[in-house]
Structures are given as C-alpha cells and as structure tokens.
Amino acid sequence: MPDFDVAVIGAGAAGLSVAAICAGLGLKVALIERGRMGGDCLNFGCVPSKALLAAAHAAAEARRAGTYGIRLPPPEVDWPAVRAHVHGAIARIAPNDSAARYRGMGVTVIEATARFVAADAIEAGGRTYSFRRCVIAAGSAAVVPDIPGLAAVPYLTNETLFEVEERPGHLLILGGGPIGLEMAQAHARLGCRVTVVEAAPRIAAREDEELALQLRTALAADGVAFREGAKVVRVEAGPALVLEDGSRIEGTHLLLAAGRAPRLDSLGLAAAGVEAGARGIRTRRDLRSVSNKRVWAVGDIADPEGVGPRAFTHVAGQHAGILVRSMLFRLPAKVDYAALPRVTYTDPELAQIGMTEAEAREAGHTDLRIQRWSLAENDRAIAEGRPEGVVKLVVTPKGRLLGASILAPRAGEMAGTYGLMIGRKLPLSALAGLVLPYPTLAEGGKRAAGEFYTPKLLSPAVKRLVGLLRHLPQA
Ligand SMILES: Cc1cc2nc3c(=O)[nH]c(=O)nc-3n(C[C@H](O)[C@H](O)[C@H](O)COP(=O)(O)OP(=O)(O)OC[C@H]3O[C@@H](n4cnc5c(N)ncnc54)[C@H](O)[C@@H]3O)c2cc1C
Numbered sequence: 001m002p003d004f005d006v007a008v009i010g011a012g013a014a015g016l017s018v019a020a021i022c023a024g025l026g027l028k029v030a031l032i033e034r035g036r037m038g039g040d041c042l043n044f045g046c047v048p049s050k051a052l053l054a055a056a057h058a059a060a061e062a063r064r065a066g067t068y069g070i071r072l073p074p075p076e077v078d079w080p081a082v083r084a085h086v087h088g089a090i091a092r093i094a095p096n097d098s099a100a101r102y103r104g105m106g107v108t109v110i111e112a113t114a115r116f117v118a119a120d121a122i123e124a125g126g127r128t129y130s131f132r133r134c135v136i137a138a139g140s141a142a143v144v145p146d147i148p149g150l151a152a153v154p155y156l157t158n159e160t161l162f163e164v165e166e167r168p169g170h171l172l173i174l175g176g177g178p179i180g181l182e183m184a185q186a187h188a189r190l191g192c193r194v195t196v197v198e199a200a201p202r203i204a205a206r207e208d209e210e211l212a213l214q215l216r217t218a219l220a221a222d223g224v225a226f227r228e229g230a231k232v233v234r235v236e237a238g239p240a241l242v243l244e245d246g247s248r249i250e251g252t253h254l255l256l257a258a259g260r261a262p263r264l265d266s267l268g269l270a271a272a273g274v275e276a277g278a279r280g281i282r283t284r285r286d287l288r289s290v291s292n293k294r295v296w297a298v299g300d301i302a303d304p305e306g307v308g309p310r311a312f313t314h315v316a317g318q319h320a321g322i323l324v325r326s327m328l329f330r331l332p333a334k335v336d337y338a339a340l341p342r343v344t345y346t347d348p349e350l351a352q353i354g355m356t357e358a359e360a361r362e363a364g365h366t367d368l369r370i371q372r373w374s375l376a377e378n379d380r381a382i383a384e385g386r387p388e389g390v391v392k393l394v395v396t397p398k399g400r401l402l403g404a405s406i407l408a409p410r411a412g413e414m415a416g417t418y419g420l421m422i423g424r425k426l427p428l429s430a431l432a433g434l435v436l437p438y439p440t441l442a443e444g445g446k447r448a449a450g451e452f453y454t455p456k457l458l459s460p461a462v463k464r465l466v467g468l469l470r471h472l473p474q475a
Contacts, residue, residue, distance in 0.1 A: 007029075042097055056185060082190065110125055139262075170193040172197065204350065215348070341412070343412035
C-alpha cells in the first residue's frame with residue numbers, strides 16, 4: 001500500500017487547488033512545500049504587485065484630482081506605510097493558504113524540499129514516501145540572464161522586490177513584459193525614477209501592437225523611461241546597465257523581470273524518469289507526464305505538448321480542474337487556451353482574451369475582420385476624463401470572435417464576457433445585442449461588435465426592403 005494516494009509537490013496556486021480537491025474527494029494526500037504556503041502568487045506575485053499598484057494608483061489619482069476641479073497638495077509617499085499595506089494584503093489572504101487550513105482538510109502538510117528517489121517515491125525532510133500518483137506543482141522563478149557582471153551586482157527579483165525598505169531612487173527594470181511594466185508604473189507613480197530596458201523592439205512584445213503603443217504612451221506620461229531594442233552587454237557596479245550601443249544607464253536598484261523559468265532544480269526528476277526541458281515538465285494535453293504514468297504536472301511548471309506553459313494563477317486553477325477529470329475520474333480532459341485571458345494590471349489595464357490579431361494571422365486566419373471602438377467615443381470614459389484606450393475585436397468573416405484586446409481602466413473586469421463568447425463559440429451578434437448598463441466602459445465592446453453588422457444593416461438591399469415596407473399598411 002503506498003503511503004499516499006496523491007503527493008503534491010509545491011503549495012502555490014496550482015498545488016493548493018489540487019490538494020484541496022483530492023482531499024475533499026477522500027484521498028490520502030501529502031502536500032510538500034519548501035518555502036511559503038501560497039507560493040508566488042500570494043507572497044511574491046499577484047497579491048503584493050496588485051497591492052503596490054493600488055497604492056501607486058491612489059497617488060496618481062490624488063495628483064490628477066485637479067483635472068476635476070479638486071485642488072489637493074502633492075501626495076506624500078510614506079514608503080514604510082505603503083509596504084505595510086502590501087504586507088497587510090498578504091497577511092489577510094494567508095490564512096486561506098495556510099498549513100493549518102490544509103491540515104484541517106485532512107491533508108498531510110510536509111514543510112520540506114521534495115525530491116524523487118524512484119518512479120513512485122519521493123524523499124522529503126529525511127523521510128521517503130511512496131505514492132500512487134504525484135502532482136508536480138513546483139512553479140517558476142525569475143530568469144537570471146547570463147549577462148557578464150550580473151552575478152557581482154546586487155539585484156532584485158519578484159522574491160525580494162517587496163522587501164525593499166527604502167524607496168528606490170532610480171529603479172532599472174530589465175524586461176518590458178507584464179511584470180516589468182506593472183512594477184515600472186507602480187514605482188514611477190510612487191515617486192521613483194524608473195527606466196525599463198527591453199531587448200525586443202518594443203515593450204509588451206506579445207500584446208497587440210496598437211494597444212501596446214498606447215500603453216507605452218500612458219506609462220511615459222507617468223515618467224517611465226524606455227530603452228527598447230536594447231541589448232544589455234554588461235552589468236557594472238552602481239548598478240549600471242551597459243548597452244550594446246555603448247550607452248550606460250546607472251540606477252540605485254535593478255529588478256530582473258526578463259521572463260520565468262521552471263523550478264526543476266531540486267526535484268531529482270531523473271530518478272523518476274520524468275522528462276523535462278527548458279520550458280518545464282513535458283506533459284500530454286491532459287497534464288500527465290509523457291514519460292512517467294504516475295506523474296502529472298500543473299501550473300507554471302507544466303509544459304503541455306503543442307500548447308506550452310502559461311504562467312498565470314487562473315491557469316493553475318484551470319489545470320486543477322483538468323487534473324480532476326483526467327487523473328481522478330479518468331475522463332478525457334485537455335488543456336485548451338483558446339479563450340484564455342491575460343491582463344497587464346497597469347492603469348489603463350491591457351487585457352487580452354483569446355488571440356491577438358497577430359496571433360490569429362499566425363494561426364492561419366488570413367481573412368479577418370478587425371472591429372475597433374475607441375474610448376474617446378465612450379460617454380463614461382469622457383465623463384470621467386479618461387478617454388484613452390480602445391476595444392479591438394478579432395473576428396472571422398462569419399462573425400466568430402477569436403480574440404479581444406482591450407486597453408481601458410479596469411479592462412480585466414471586462415474579460416469574462418469575451419472569454420464566455422470565445423469559449424462557448426457564441427456569435428458576435430450575441431455581444432452586439434447585449435443590453436449593457438449605460439454609461440459603462442463595457443459598452444465599447446458592444447459598439448465594436450455592432451459595427452460588424454452596420455454595413456449589412458445599411459446595405460442597399462435592406463434599404464430597399466425598408467422602402468417597400470413603408471408603403472404597406474401598419475398591422
Ligand atoms: C510579480 C508577479 C506578478 C504576478 N501577477 C499575476 C497576476 O496578476 N495574475 C496572474 O494570474 N498571475 C500572476 N503572476 C503569475 C502567478 O504568480 C503564477 O502563475 C502562479 O503563482 C503559479 O502558481 P504555481 O502553483 O504553478 O507555482 P508557485 O506559486 O510558484 O508555487 C510553487 C511552489 O512550489 C514550491 N517548490 C518548488 N520546488 C519544490 C520542491 N522541490 N519541494 C517542495 N516545494 C517546492 C515553491 O517553494 C513554491 O511555493 C504573477 C507573477 C509574478 C512573479
């Protein structure tokens with residue numbers, strides 16, 4: 001008899017969901033965590049970053065109150081109090097993810113590093129445990145790029161950023177992806193000088209170009225400086241980044257936000273014959289290891305074949321649902337990211353649901369209709385003095401929504417509608433016909449959808465029909 005029905009390695013978003021479901025179904029579950037319960041999302045990721053952004057947005061709102069005729073003195077940033085707010089948010093959520101709560105569910109929580117010692121056994125805290133199935137949920141960590149001089153210079157990652165005791169004077173951020181951009185705006189609005197250095201030709205390289213450029217303008221207005229298409233060739237004391245063109249940017253702090261790498265280091269995968277690559281643990285689309293039938297992988301560390309890894313907390317939750325079907329109920333279940341949302345939580349937020357226009361073209365959709373609605377035409381945006389932003393829909397000629405790109409304040413809150421439409425393959429007419437409360441920013445999407453049908457509605461044939469009907473007596 002194995003010691004556990006299911007051994008879960010890692011108590012982050014993915015591992016916690018899996019452990020809770022398995023325990024709830026009456027299985028004997030071990031949850032092994034070497035660091036903090038809650039993993040990255042709670043301790044070093046989503047929660048502290050959004051808490052810091054909330055403080056930054058409050059400062060920005062105070063600064064722009066004058067545009068509404070409200071005169072306020074320039075806001076004073078009390079850095080220790082901002083940190084207390086950030087850590088307070090973590091502390092309020094922490095009990096949900098705590099070892100005590102999981103022990104209360106009947107889970108055996110082991111606070112140690114787990115490593116495989118056989119195809120069906122792990123070692124943790126000096127003891128060996130056999131398992132029927134093992135779920136690897138060990139997550140990902142910030143990539144430390146191989147740049148000469150970097151190792152000799154103190155740098156920050158998401159694991160240390162929220163511990164900085166004094167407000168950085170000049171924060172250099174290596175990487176202009178979602179994490180880099182969120183932290184750039186947060187620090188700029190909190191009064192730090194910020195420079196983002198991005199090797200790709202532009203920031204937010206994965207995102208729709210039109211929206212990314214508008215976001216860049218908004219961040220620049222907050223004071224964020226950008227160096228794009230800039231390759232760092234050397235890091236020097238300062239810290240300072242030396243670029244390929246010979247220029248040197250010196251700051252007081254350096255944050256690495258140049259991508260994520262799966263945490264494979266301590267797992268001893270070879271002992272269990274679990275195949276992995278640079279992107280994570282290789283799994284089938286049902287998240288089962290391609291090489292060890294007793295092993296599954298979920299969350300950031302999973303690299304499902306054909307689709308690849310995704311580093312989002314909501315994906316960790318989606319994976320847990322797939323695992324229940326595939327591992328526990330032995331039902332067919334597959335990872336599918338067609339309707340997946342992702343949000344860069346800057347202000348304005350950049351939300352992408354499903355495919356961008358470029359992704360749709362890459363996927364072979366050559367004939368596309370692009371429906372746009374600018375927030376400059378949205379009554380709520382105008383009333384609130386925030387008319388910057390756009391809703392862009394990527395639609396097939398037959399009116400099937402493939403993707404939605406939204407740049408707007410709180411754009412993430414609108415993602416659900418588009419996820420539902422894409423996931424359930426609803427026609428665009430469903431959105432065009434939706435009755436939305438007035439005035440809301442969400443109306444922008446409805447208007448963009450409505451525009452798809454306008455040429456048909458105003459066609460000569462329809463006009464002729466209306467002309468004919470005009471002569472008939474009213475019933
Ligand atoms: C700054 C930042 C902001 C983010 N913001 C968002 C956001 O707003 N929205 C969003 O959806 N996502 C966000 N993410 C991504 C999100 O945090 C991750 O996708 C999510 O945490 C992944 O969960 P996970 O369970 O796969 O891994 P993790 O949360 O990393 O958990 C893995 C756990 O495994 C443990 N572990 C590793 N190896 C072992 C071992 N051998 N033995 C025992 N334990 C081990 C680790 O200590 C860790 O606690 C953000 C990430 C960062 C860095």
